[in-house]
Amino acid sequence: MPTEHPPIPCSSVPTVGRDARIALYRLVLRQRLFEERALALYRQGRIAGSFYDGRGQEAVAAAAGLALADGDVVCPLNRELATHFARGVTTADAFRNYLGRGDGPTRGRDGNMHFGMKTRDVFPLVSMLGDLVPVTVGAALAFKRRHEPRVALTFLGEGALATGDSHEGLNLAGVWQVPAVFVLQRNQYAFSTPTAREMVNTRLAERIYGGWSIPCEAVDGTDAVETYDVVHAAVERARRGLGPQAVEAVTLRIHGHAAHDDARYVPQDLRDVYASRDPVDRLRLRLELDGLEPAELEVIQAEETETVLAGLAAAEASPPPDPATLEHGVWAAPPQRSATR
Amino acid sequence: MTAVTYLEAIHAALADALRDDERVFLLGEDIGHLGGAFGATKGLFEEFGEDRVLDTPISEEGFVGAAIGAAWMGERPVVELQFADFVTCPFDIIVTVAAKTHWRSGIALPLTIRMPSGGGVRGGPFHAGSPEGWFVGQPGLKVVCPGTVEDAYGLLRAAIDDPDPVLVFEHKGLYRRLKAEAPPPGHRTPIGRAYVAREGADATVITYGSGVTTALAAADRLGADVEVLDLRTVWPLDREAVLASVGKTSRVLVLQEAARSTGAAGLVLSVVAREGFELLDAPPALHAPPDTPVPFAPELEDAYLPSVDSTIRALEELLAY
Numbered sequence: 300m301p302t303e304h305p306p307i308p309c310s311s312v313p314t315v316g317r318d319a320r321i322a323l324y325r326l327v328l329r330q331r332l333f334e335e336r337a338l339a340l341y342r343q344g345r346i347a348g349s350f351y352d353g354r355g356q357e358a359v360a361a362a363a364g365l366a367l368a369d370g371d372v373v374c375p376l377n378r379e380l381a382t383h384f385a386r387g388v389t390t391a392d393a394f395r396n397y398l399g400r401g402d403g404p405t406r407g408r409d410g411n412m413h414f415g416m417k418t419r420d421v422f423p424l425v426s427m428l429g430d431l432v433p434v435t436v437g438a439a440l441a442f443k444r445r446h447e448p449r450v451a452l453t454f455l456g457e458g459a460l461a462t463g464d465s466h467e468g469l470n471l472a473g474v475w476q477v478p479a480v481f482v483l484q485r486n487q488y489a490f491s492t493p494t495a496r497e498m499v500n501t502r503l504a505e506r507i508y509g510g511w512s513i514p515c516e517a518v519d520g521t522d523a524v525e526t527y528d529v530v531h532a533a534v535e536r537a538r539r540g541l542g543p544q545a546v547e548a549v550t551l552r553i554h555g556h557a558a559h560d561d562a563r564y565v566p567q568d569l570r571d572v573y574a575s576r577d578p579v580d581r582l583r584l585r586l587e588l589d590g591l592e593p594a595e596l597e598v599i600q601a602e603e604t605e606t607v608l609a610g611l612a613a614a615e616a617s618p619p620p621d622p623a624t625l626e627h628g629v630w631a632a633p634p635q636r637s638a639t640r
Numbered sequence: 641m642t643a644v645t646y647l648e649a650i651h652a653a654l655a656d657a658l659r660d661d662e663r664v665f666l667l668g669e670d671i672g673h674l675g676g677a678f679g680a681t682k683g684l685f686e687e688f689g690e691d692r693v694l695d696t697p698i699s700e701e702g703f704v705g706a707a708i709g710a711a712w713m714g715e716r717p718v719v720e721l722q723f724a725d726f727v728t729c730p731f732d733i734i735v736t737v738a739a740k741t742h743w744r745s746g747i748a749l750p751l752t753i754r755m756p757s758g759g760g761v762r763g764g765p766f767h768a769g770s771p772e773g774w775f776v777g778q779p780g781l782k783v784v785c786p787g788t789v790e791d792a793y794g795l796l797r798a799a800i801d802d803p804d805p806v807l808v809f810e811h812k813g814l815y816r817r818l819k820a821e822a823p824p825p826g827h828r829t830p831i832g833r834a835y836v837a838r839e840g841a842d843a844t845v846i847t848y849g850s851g852v853t854t855a856l857a858a859a860d861r862l863g864a865d866v867e868v869l870d871l872r873t874v875w876p877l878d879r880e881a882v883l884a885s886v887g888k889t890s891r892v893l894v895l896q897e898a899a900r901s902t903g904a905a906g907l908v909l910s911v912v913a914r915e916g917f918e919l920l921d922a923p924p925a926l927h928a929p930p931d932t933p934v935p936f937a938p939e940l941e942d943a944y945l946p947s948v949d950s951t952i953r954a955l956e957e958l959l960a961y
């Protein structure tokens with residue numbers, strides 16, 4: 300890292316203990332190492348299609364994933380690989396999707412982070428951002444109807460907040476008072492469009508509370524410890540029946556919208572602000588200040604590197620999808636007679 | 641015999657489904673206290689309570705999305721859209737999320753969306769449309785169009801049981817006009833199966849929805865030996881039933897209320913042309929409204945919609961070929 304921008308350590312929030320900090324560190328590191336590896340594969344032409352990563356936003360993904368309890372459900376978006384990992388999705392599962400393997404989460408039918416896993420209660424991302432806001436509200440509605448102490452969580456960027464779907468979903472969450480949590484990934488850009496050209500009032504937390512009466516706290520989304528504390532509290536309020544909750548996590552999307560976008564439109568002075576706010580560096584420094592020995596951090600680094608490499612090896616050994624199976628599963632209950640010939 | 645209307649059959653199907661399965665709940669605009677714009681849910685709020693019959697804000701994309709999320713969690717939501725024309729609003733979430741999720745991820749979405757379609761009630765361009773054709777061919781969806789009292793009950797019950805998203809295009813013109821013996825409680829009409837509503841040897845009318853009663857009346861008045869095939873499910877299409885009837889009569893008239901370049905006609909005619917060409921004694925015919933939105937003025941709407949008289953003329957032309 301450049302010496303003129305030394306990392307600022309994560310906050311030392313007393314309610315977030317050592318185990319949680321280490322768990323968060325493993326998650327942010329796993330996403331970082333996975334995405335660095337996957338980006339290299341993409342540039343080598345070994346991953347087809349497009350490539351998106353969450354560099355600079357890993358802490359939000361990790362914090363939200365870890366804040367959920369067993370039985371909770373989540374709809375992650377483009378930049379939340381650590382959320383998948385926190386819910387039990389493996390690096391092999393994820394690599395199988397990036398590589399389009401036949402035994403991956405979508406069996407080669409969708410690529411990169413466009414996947415979910417039924418067995419992990421993770422709903423697959425769709426590209427029409429905003430759509431998963433009402434879907435999350437509906438899952439939470441099911442929990443409310445059945446009096447189950449479960450929570451549904453999704454993310455939306457400030458870009459998605461401009462869609463009608465987001466408004467309709469947030470409005471329904473409020474009207475129905477369901478246990479849903481919305482984590483706003485305020486990463487400052489929707490592709491190339493800065494927040495100020497997407498909306499007049501750019502204070503998202505104020506808008507979420509003022510517009511939809513959903514409590515919303517703003518947090519530095521590069522600080523994994525603080526973000527975890529705030530999202531966890533929101534999740535538990537929702538679980539206790541206090542209705543929908545939201546968190547505005549402020550970050551900067553360090554890379555472009557996708558690998559084909561060099562994000563040259565992001566001004567240098569904004570980049571300078573975030574140079575000392577790399578989520579991985581900030582949390583590592585926090586752990587050092589907490590007294591973790593360098594050897595312990597090295598072990599974590601080595602284990603997470605191995606987790607990523609082992610996942611990649613497993614995915615590379617996986618079979619490709621069989622074109623003969625393409626029409627399988629279009630319907631859960633296919634027509635008894637063939638629909639077309 | 642207890643005679644009920646098409647609308648009463650729908651009401652009975654909803655009430656029976658609510659009684660039989662606690663996972664079933666209804667949501668839509670004005671379906672609770674009011675009982676729905678057409679009365680399909682009248683009294684259900686009082687009988688089953690606000691947890692089973694949910695009034696929603698005007699946000700079709702939002703509450704169809706919420707139904708998808710609830711279905712993901714294993715519930716059996718039944719959505720009412722106030723008019724089928726309003727399916728433009730949740731079109732994205734139906735096609736993007738409801739239709740593609742099982743194929744992508746194996747997550748089943750047992751979701752039913754009911755909507756009153758069709759004209760004859762002077763509804764004009766936004767309250768009388770037959771937009772089922774937008775979903776014909778969409779992988780992952782099932783599209784049903786009941787044309788009888790029995791199927792109004794049976795297709796709705798089957799849709800609610802079904803593990804896939806099913807769009808039910810009810811015909812609002814039939815709601816109070818069509819009356820028949822009450823379907824037995826628990827009756828199911830299989831999704832994906834057409835039905836020979838009238839046996840015949842000289843020509844086949846392939847139709848669905850409001851076309852069924854029109855075709856039957858035309859066949860009766862014409863006095864020819866006309867077969868009427870009620871598709872019941874327009875997607876996925878029961879192509880075997882289509883070809884079996886074509887093989888029997890060698891003359892086909894497709895009748896639909898949707899404008900001629902939409903609806904199910906294109907798919908039916910392509911199956912007939914590609915797979916039944918050698919069975920035909922005449923070019924396959926189409927009787928459907930012109931390619932315009934549904935007009936309001938009685939003079940215009942009456943000219944627009946297929947009638948018994950116009951169907952008879954279309955059949956006469958086909959038989960004379």
